[in-house]
């Protein structure tokens with residue numbers, strides 16, 4: 239009888255084990271008395287602190303570890319949230335101060351609409367820790383690894399952020415990068431970037447036009463006229479492309 243009872247207890251224990259909290263970690267809750275708040279007011283504690291911190295993670299698209307010290311996957315009770323060892327924590331504090339300055343300054347400006355536009359971390363960050371533009375990211379990639387690195391960066395950013403309102407993947411971003419390269423006299427780079435843009439946005443007359451103009455500047459008249467034609471096909475109102483095409487065709491007939 240006793241043995242059966244023990245066996246039953248053992249079975250019960252096996253059933254219950256997975257239901258118990260992982261390794262009986264000391265429980266953790268949002269502190270009612272935070273130890274090290276330097277910017278947030280004294281009323282920011284418990285659930286209110288939770289709202290602020292969750293807001294940070296959403297606005298920046300990061301996890302707690304981005305600003306705190308601890309081990310991902312380990313219970314929060316083993317983390318030290320009051321510690322200032324992670325430099326991003328002080329960066330976030332400066333951001334809070336900057337935001338307060340911005341909000342105070344805005345009070346001096348008459349709202350342009352019926353309500354004041356809310357400004358928060360997400361206004362700039364939009365789900366990324368470093369709120370760069372697409373053009374900025376692509377210029378940096380190009381500077382380190384040329385066209386291949388730029389294409390690679392574009393693909394990765396597209397996979398990660400397309401449709402999330404974080405980065406603008408419309409034709410303007412690549413166009414801006416291509417124009418910068420043109421201005422710097424890097425025709426090969428500009429052609430590659432405009433080509434990527436027209437691959438990505440075959441419905442954009444502006445993208446084909448820019449590709450044509452870059453080829454024209456590079457002295458590749460045949461390719462220039464092919465792409466001015468393409469620009470016109472997509473956007474029949476592109477009078478400039480039509481004029482360029484006529485000039486190029488006329489030039490092609492006359493001896494060099």
Ligand code: HEC
Pocket residue numbers: 268269271272273274275276277278279287291292294295298300301302303304305306319320326327328330331
């Ligand atoms: C963008 C950076 C950032 C992220 C992400 C972030 N925090 Fe914080 N956290 C801070 C800053 C900054 C403070 C201190 C604010 C101050 O000094 O007023 C803080 C303070 C805290 C405190 C108070 C600690 C104390 O006792 O002083 C806790 C608890 C906390 N964070 C938990 C979290 C948790 C949990 C997450 C993830 C859900 C998280 N934080 C995500 C920046 C961040």
Ligand code: HEC
Pocket residue numbers: 294298305326327329330333334337358359360361362363367368369
């Ligand atoms: C006016 C725009 C703006 C607002 C608003 C803003 N940030 Fe930032 N934030 C930036 C810029 C720009 C950088 C990059 C600074 C640099 O060049 O390193 C940055 C960087 C950071 C970083 C460093 C991230 C990293 O991985 O390098 C943290 C953390 C951060 N911001 C947190 C916040 C938090 C939290 C808020 C809201 C309280 C906020 N920011 C509001 C513009 C802003």
